Amino acid sequence: MTPFEATHRRPASKGVLTPSSPRCCMGTGLLLLLVFVAGLRVSHGTTDPTDAAALRSLMDAWKNTPPSWGQSDDPCGTPWEGVRCRNSRVTVMTLSTMGLKGTLSGDIAQLSELESLDLSYNNELRGQLTENIGNLKKLTTLSLAGCSFSGKIPDEIGDLEKLSFLALNSNKFTGTIPASLGTLSKLYWLDVADNQLTGPIPISNNGAPGLDQLLNTKHFHFNKNQLLGPIPEQLFSSNMTLIHILFHGNQLTGEIPASIGLVKSLQVLRLDRNFLKGSVPSNINSLTNINELNLANNQLSGPMPNLTGMNSLNHVDLSNNKFDSSESPAWFSQIESLTALVIQSGRLYGQVPEKLFSFPQIQEVILDDNKFNGTLAMGNSISQQLQIVSFKNNALDSVTLQPRYNMTLILAGNPVCNNQPSDTTYCSLQQKQSLPYSTSLANCGPKQCPPDQSLSPSKCNCAYPYEGVMFFVGPRIRDVTDSTLFQEMERTMSIKLGLEPGSVFLENPFFSGDSYLQLQVKLFPSDGRYFNRSEILRIGFDLSNQIYRPPESFGPYNFIASPYPFPDVEGRPSMSPGLITGISVGCALLVLGLVGAGVYALRQKKRAQRAMELSKPFASWTRSGEDSGGAPQLKGARWFSFDELKKSTDNFSETNQIGSGGYGKVSRGLLSSGQLVAIKRAQEGSKQGALEFKTEVELLSRVHHKNLVTLVGFCFEQEEQMLVYEFMPNGTLRESLSGLSRSGVLHDTTADREE
Numbered sequence: 001m002t003p004f005e006a007t008h009r010r011p012a013s014k015g016v017l018t019p020s021s022p023r024c025c026m027g028t029g030l031l032l033l034l035v036f037v038a039g040l041r042v043s044h045g046t047t048d049p050t051d052a053a054a055l056r057s058l059m060d061a062w063k064n065t066p067p068s069w070g071q072s073d074d075p076c077g078t079p080w081e082g083v084r085c086r087n088s089r090v091t092v093m094t095l096s097t098m099g100l101k102g103t104l105s106g107d108i109a110q111l112s113e114l115e116s117l118d119l120s121y122n123n124e125l126r127g128q129l130t131e132n133i134g135n136l137k138k139l140t141t142l143s144l145a146g147c148s149f150s151g152k153i154p155d156e157i158g159d160l161e162k163l164s165f166l167a168l169n170s171n172k173f174t175g176t177i178p179a180s181l182g183t184l185s186k187l188y189w190l191d192v193a194d195n196q197l198t199g200p201i202p203i204s205n206n207g208a209p210g211l212d213q214l215l216n217t218k219h220f221h222f223n224k225n226q227l228l229g230p231i232p233e234q235l236f237s238s239n240m241t242l243i244h245i246l247f248h249g250n251q252l253t254g255e256i257p258a259s260i261g262l263v264k265s266l267q268v269l270r271l272d273r274n275f276l277k278g279s280v281p282s283n284i285n286s287l288t289n290i291n292e293l294n295l296a297n298n299q300l301s302g303p304m305p306n307l308t309g310m311n312s313l314n315h316v317d318l319s320n321n322k323f324d325s326s327e328s329p330a331w332f333s334q335i336e337s338l339t340a341l342v343i344q345s346g347r348l349y350g351q352v353p354e355k356l357f358s359f360p361q362i363q364e365v366i367l368d369d370n371k372f373n374g375t376l377a378m379g380n381s382i383s384q385q386l387q388i389v390s391f392k393n394n395a396l397d398s399v400t401l402q403p404r405y406n407m408t409l410i411l412a413g414n415p416v417c418n419n420q421p422s423d424t425t426y427c428s429l430q431q432k433q434s435l436p437y438s439t440s441l442a443n444c445g446p447k448q449c450p451p452d453q454s455l456s457p458s459k460c461n462c463a464y465p466y467e468g469v470m471f472f473v474g475p476r477i478r479d480v481t482d483s484t485l486f487q488e489m490e491r492t493m494s495i496k497l498g499l500e501p502g503s504v505f506l507e508n509p510f511f512s513g514d515s516y517l518q519l520q521v522k523l524f525p526s527d528g529r530y531f532n533r534s535e536i537l538r539i540g541f542d543l544s545n546q547i548y549r550p551p552e553s554f555g556p557y558n559f560i561a562s563p564y565p566f567p568d569v570e571g572r573p574s575m576s577p578g579l580i581t582g583i584s585v586g587c588a589l590l591v592l593g594l595v596g597a598g599v600y601a602l603r604q605k606k607r608a609q610r611a612m613e614l615s616k617p618f619a620s621w622t623r624s625g626e627d628s629g630g631a632p633q634l635k636g637a638r639w640f641s642f643d644e645l646k647k648s649t650d651n652f653s654e655t656n657q658i659g660s661g662g663y664g665k666v667s668r669g670l671l672s673s674g675q676l677v678a679i680k681r682a683q684e685g686s687k688q689g690a691l692e693f694k695t696e697v698e699l700l701s702r703v704h705h706k707n708l709v710t711l712v713g714f715c716f717e718q719e720e721q722m723l724v725y726e727f728m729p730n731g732t733l734r735e736s737l738s739g740l741s742r743s744g745v746l747h748d749t750t751a752d753r754e755e
């Protein structure tokens with residue numbers, strides 16, 4: 001580090017050098033540094049001294065605070081980015097996606113007027129969440145989504161009596177959900193999803209609080225933890241106003257409490273992927289506002305639930321339970337609002353009413369692994385929306401087909417396919433599917449960007465987008481090709497986030513193994529190649545605090561951002577005018593010399609760092625395996641060098657090319673082991689960040705399905721991103737690849753449950 005760099009980023013606060021200041025190699029340098037520091041200490045002093053000291057203490061505990069932090073002693077007067085004040089007191093601190101590293105110091109408690117704290121998407125912010133947080137009595141919003149906090153959620157959060165928004169999702173919290181949260185009578189949003197929480201759902205008892213008291217809470221997002229025990233009958237009452245109950249992906253046992261039928265406001269009920277047993281309460285159909293009902297993957301028994309009267313239902317999934325064997329329930333032909341009906345292994349037999357296929361919004365009917373028999377008749381008023389009908393492994397012995405129906409119909413595994421030529425369309429598992437939606441870059445022509453940048457759809461320039469993944473946890477739609485809907489999202493998003501029209505790029509929507517619609521989002525700056533910090537922390541806030549609302553049919557979402565590559569994070573110097581005016585030409589020349597050396601050193605450092613960053617996402621994969629030469633390994637997926645794949649495809653020669661699409665080209669390759677593979681090579685513009693690429697590889701390597709090609713490995717080097725699949729001689733690879741984005745095909749994957 002040069003003295004200049006250190007001075008610029010972290011001027012010493014009290015006129016002395018802090019321990020982190022550099023060893024100065026030159027007397028002149030030191031002098032300069034003191035001149036600079038003195039210049040900065042002229043402050044207006046409008047900030048309450050306790051608040052100023054608290055902010056400084058937080059700053060000292062964090063790396064990568066915005067460069068404006070510490071530039072003045074007056075965080076309110078000469079503002080520190082992300083800090084807002086009223087009457088000299090700090091009331092708002094929003095530092096979403098700043099790349100903060102470190103822990104949250106207990107000194108946060110000194111900011112006693114703080115109303116809003118947003119530290120979301122700083123995934124290197126770790127350690128325990130300080131119990132002092134309970135002193136922030138004015139806090140209404142606390143968002144720590146997408147950080148790496150661990151340990152217990154402190155009981156003291158229950159002291160934040162004004163709290164209305166609490167997002168602790170996607171951290172590493174352990175322990176139980178504190179019962180004290182039950183005292184938060186103003187709480188509107190409670191999201192603790194995607195942690196490692198265990199124990200029961202707390203209810204009030206002998207004067208001790210519990211979550212049954214949260215009568216103003218609309219959102220219980222507890223999904224993807226390790227919560228245990230039954231869902232308490234006492235948890236729900238008619239005075240509750242919940243609209244989303246997301247309990248899926250836990251280890252809940254016992255029966256579904258009948259009291260759930262009292263929560264008439266409910267719109268999304270996800271209890272799937274638990275160990276629930278017994279019958280579904282018969283009053284479930286009094287929940288007439290529910291759009292999404294997912295009870296799949298439990299051990300529910302008794303009669304197939306009677307959903308008659310639930311006339312807002314869009315998506316229903318009751319798969320993989322132990323319901324009594326029955327014919328199609330009456331509601332199959334009654335609930336005209338349905339978009340998707342999914343009941344796999346439901347022990348259903350007989351006929352499916354034709355009416356189901358004529359519902360105006362129906363997109364998906366998946367009834368695999370039942371005992372439907374006789375003739376499948378879909379009638380002659382099939383809905384225009386219908387995309388996929390799957391009756392895999394049933395007992396159908398004939399089908400009357402409407403010639404007009406040209407979308408996917410899967411009858412493989414039925415007697416009707418026993419004596420058919422193997423190329424009968426409905427008997428094959430691989431069928432034509434359209435590609436998932438992706439924002440068009442057609443206007444930009446064949447432009448290419450460096451690997452760490454992307455093409456802005458509005459300006460067609462290369463820029464560093466703000467990227468992340470949207471997880472729609474209870475979507476009403478199933479059609480990932482619906483451009484009208486995704487374009488509506490692009491439009492509303494750019495307006496709400498204050499971006500120019502056309503600066504939202506969406507791609508790769510697909511249904512994940514846990515029935516989430518996942519969507520890759522890239523947002524582009526209006527000017528230049530970068531967003532500045534103020535913009536990033538604002539956008540991060542709007543997404544982590546649910547200020548942006550997508551079109552209704554997308555339902556509730558979580559957004560998780562990737563780190564943003566600020567140009568100055570590694571200390572790229574940018575001179576402050578105050579520095580330059582104060583010093584002589586001689587000093588200026590000296591400075592320039594220092595800067596020059598510094599820039600060079602920094603560039604080198606940055607380059608090295610970037611190279612490290614690129615490989616970092618793979619660091620968690622164990623490094624072993626003799627066939628990889630010590631390269632990153634993932635169970636089931638092998639690392640390939642670029643050279644090896646180049647050789648296997650005869651330098652990606654045209655003759656080996658077997659397909660191409662928006663993402664790039666697919667080539668046939670022959671590995672030295674003799675294995676034939678298909679290699680999907682991302683082209684410029686469709687490459688992903690290292691983390692997303694890693695996530696994709698992890699996902700693909702976990703999915704094993706007889707309809708899907710298996711991932712053999714991947715290559716991530718020399719600015720190349722390639723996925724290597726088993727070669728499938730029949731059917732085109734593209735179909736198989738796009739199959740991944742179809743829930744219909746993923747429904748009976750043997751993929752591990754997401755952790």
Ligand SMILES: *[C@@H]1O[C@H](CO)[C@@H](O)[C@H](O)[C@H]1NC(C)=O
Nearest residue numbers: 212215236237238239240262
């Ligand atoms: C619901 O609220 C009413 C009035 O506020 C109250 O009388 C009643 O006891 C409450 N019921 C339950 C089940 O909490």
Ligand SMILES: *[C@@H]1O[C@H](CO)[C@@H](O)[C@H](O)[C@H]1NC(C)=O
Nearest residue numbers: 285286306307308309329330
């Ligand atoms: C299903 O529920 C509706 C409405 O509650 C009722 O009228 C109907 O008889 C029920 N059907 C069966 C088969 O129990």
Ligand SMILES: *[C@@H]1O[C@H](CO)[C@@H](O)[C@H](O)[C@H]1NC(C)=O
Nearest residue numbers: 349350351371372373374375
């Ligand atoms: C379908 O299966 C049921 C139950 O096994 C049987 O009673 C019925 O006759 C079958 N229907 C046809 C059309 O084969």
Ligand SMILES: *[C@@H]1O[C@H](CO)[C@@H](O)[C@H](O)[C@H]1NC(C)=O
Nearest residue numbers: 403404405406407432433434
């Ligand atoms: C299906 O048929 C309709 C007309 O009936 C046509 O517009 C549409 O493009 C066809 N779709 C496919 C995938 O072939």
Ligand SMILES: *[C@@H]1O[C@H](CO)[C@@H](O)[C@H](O)[C@H]1NC(C)=O
Nearest residue numbers: 081526527531532533534535
């Ligand atoms: C950040 O960018 C926005 C929009 O381009 C601009 O209005 C604002 O002044 C910039 N803020 C800083 C601190 O540069």
